[in-house]
Amino acid sequence: MKLILASGSPRRHELLTRAQLDFTVMSVDIDETPDANESPKDYIERMVATKAEAALQQLNKELNKNLKNNQTDLLESIIILTADTIGVLADGKTVLVKPDNRKDAYRMWQQMSDNVHEVWTAVQATQVSLSFKAANDLNHEPVLQVVNQQQITERTEVTFIALSAEMMSDYWDSGEPADKAGGYGIQGLGAAWVSRINGSYTNVVGLPLAQTLALINEIQEDKAKIFNSLKLDS
Numbered sequence: 001m002k003l004i005l006a007s008g009s010p011r012r013h014e015l016l017t018r019a020q021l022d023f024t025v026m027s028v029d030i031d032e033t034p035d036a037n038e039s040p041k042d043y044i045e046r047m048v049a050t051k052a053e054a055a056l057q058q059l060n061k062e063l064n065k066n067l068k069n070n071q072t073d074l075l076e077s078i079i080i081l082t083a084d085t086i087g088v089l090a091d092g093k094t095v096l097v098k099p100d101n102r103k104d105a106y107r108m109w110q111q112m113s114d115n116v117h118e119v120w121t122a123v124q125a126t127q128v129s130l131s132f133k134a135a136n137d138l139n140h141e142p143v144l145q146v147v148n149q150q151q152i153t154e155r156t157e158v159t160f161i162a163l164s165a166e167m168m169s170d171y172w173d174s175g176e177p178a179d180k181a182g183g184y185g186i187q188g189l190g191a192a193w194v195s196r197i198n199g200s201y202t203n204v205v206g207l208p209l210a211q212t213l214a215l216i217n218e219i220q221e222d223k224a225k226i227f228n229s230l231k232l233d234s
Contacts, residue, residue, distance in 0.1 A: 003023040004079070006081065013025060015206070015207045016207070030050050034097075051084070052124055056144060059144050060143055078127070079125055081124070083123045084121065087108075087118070090117060090118075098183070105177055108182060108183050112160045112163075116157060117158055119156045123207065123211070125216055126148075152208075154203045155199060155203075156208075159197070171190070176188050
């Protein structure tokens with residue numbers, strides 16, 4: 001079964017590579033603006049589902065193009081892996097996403113300074129397979145459709161040291177915080193701000209690796225169970 005990581009995150013790519021998985025990368029572009037009064041849990045679950053939908057649309061475009069060229073690269077069953085990571089303040093409501101600018105990063109860091117926050121990552125595994133739908137009364141066109149999908153959400157508690165204005169200024173100038181949820185990278189210079197964590201370290205990096213591997217194995221086992229059931233019923 002082919003595995004596609006629908007994420008441009010180099011950190012998620014590195015983690016899956018460490019696990020020696022055979023996968024390809026597909027970047028998807030979606031609107032990541034939280035809805036009004038949307039809870040952190042609802043937000044990240046919506047994000048991973050939306051990313052999977054966007055990836056499926058791209059795959060179907062590629063499928064149609066390949067079939068016209070007599071290529072069948074997408075005819076096998078595929079697992080689309082999507083993930084979304086946010087920070088959440090101790091109130092359980094305030095979401096810490098990627099900072100828009102220096103001022104936005106300072107605002108988040110001041111709330112996190114000498115305090116505890118959580119890092120939440122939602123991961124979705126979406127299995128798609130080739131099917132056919134009625135395009136019109138004259139013919140049918142092949143499409144990839146969802147046959148199974150499962151989600152998990154992992155939470156890790158992170159404690160920050162007290163941050164000074166100089167520390168925040170120097171860190172922003174390093175360029176590291178700009179594309180990271182909560183404005184820091186625990187795998188980089190941001191590690192100096194973390195006094196302790198409670199939970200999965202790789203979750204804070206951007207993908208809870210052990211839990212993700214278990215999710216991939218589970219959805220593959222589900223496929224085998226479905227296939228065996230079909231053979232028994234035949």
